[in-house]
Amino acid sequence: QVQLVESGGGSVQAGDSLRLSCAASGLTFAMYLMGWFRQAPGKEREFVAAINWSDDNTYYADSVKGRFTIARDNAKKTVSLQMNNLKPEDTAVYHCAADFRGRRYRESDDYNYWGQGTQVTVSS
Numbered sequence: 001q002v003q004l005v006e007s008g009g010g011s012v013q014a015g016d017s018l019r020l021s022c023a024a025s026g027l028t029f030a031m032y033l034m035g036w037f038r039q040a041p042g043k044e045r046e047f048v049a050a051i052n053w054s055d056d057n058t059y060y061a062d063s064v065k066g067r068f069t070i071a072r073d074n075a076k077k078t079v080s081l082q083m084n085n086l087k088p089e090d091t092a093v094y095h096c097a098a099d100f101r102g103r104r105y106r107e108s109d110d111y112n113y114w115g116q117g118t119q120v121t122v123s124s
Contacts, residue, residue: 001026002024002025002026002027002098002112002113003023003024003025003026003115004022004023004024004096004097004098004113004114004115005022005023005115005116006020006021006022006094006095006096006115006116006117006118007020007021007022007023007118008020008021008118009094009118009119009120010119010120010121011121011122011123012086012120012121012122012123013122013123013124014086014087014088014122014123014124015085015086016086016122017082017083017084017085017086018083018086018120019080019081019082019083020036020080020081020083020094020096020118020120021078021079021080021081022034022036022078022079022080022081022096022115023076023077023078024077024078024079024098025077027098027100027113029072029074029077029098030053030074031053031100031101032053032098032099032100032101032102032112033050033051033052033053033098033099033100033101033102033103033105033111034050034051034053034070034072034079034096034097034098034099035047035048035049035050035051035096035097035098035099035102035105035108035111036048036049036050036070036079036081036094036095036096036097037094037095037097037108038090038092038093038094038095038120039092039093039095039117040091040092040093043092045095045108046061047061047105047106047108048060048061048064048068048081048094049061049064049068049069049070049081050070050105050106051070051071051072051079052105053101053102054101056072058070059105059106063089064083064090067083067084067085067086068081068082068083068084069081069082069084070082079096081094081096083120086120086122087122088122088123088124089122090120090122091120091121091122092119092120093117093118093119093120094117094118094119094120095114095115095116095117096114096115097111097113097114097115098111098112098113098114099111099112100112
């Protein structure tokens, strides 16, 4: 049984940092494109960042580029999202997702597995 479990969310002030983690089990982690998506109330789910399974290339939404950093540890089966200089518009539930040998990192429908999400709230 595949499980993705996020942690690290919380309530912070604008300009603060948070580090989200996603622990995976039940899958051959190294073969999965790993992504972070977020969904704010009343808005559609949007791509945040992804890290490739084959070469560890990273991809970011323009809105977070330069502030967020995604990384993976295949030995520990974890993917992290370091979020710096947080803004109120970053407030959302953040989900990690796994896509077997995935390539279309922005396409949420391509991802096979999803975590339950962790809430990030940024106040001004």
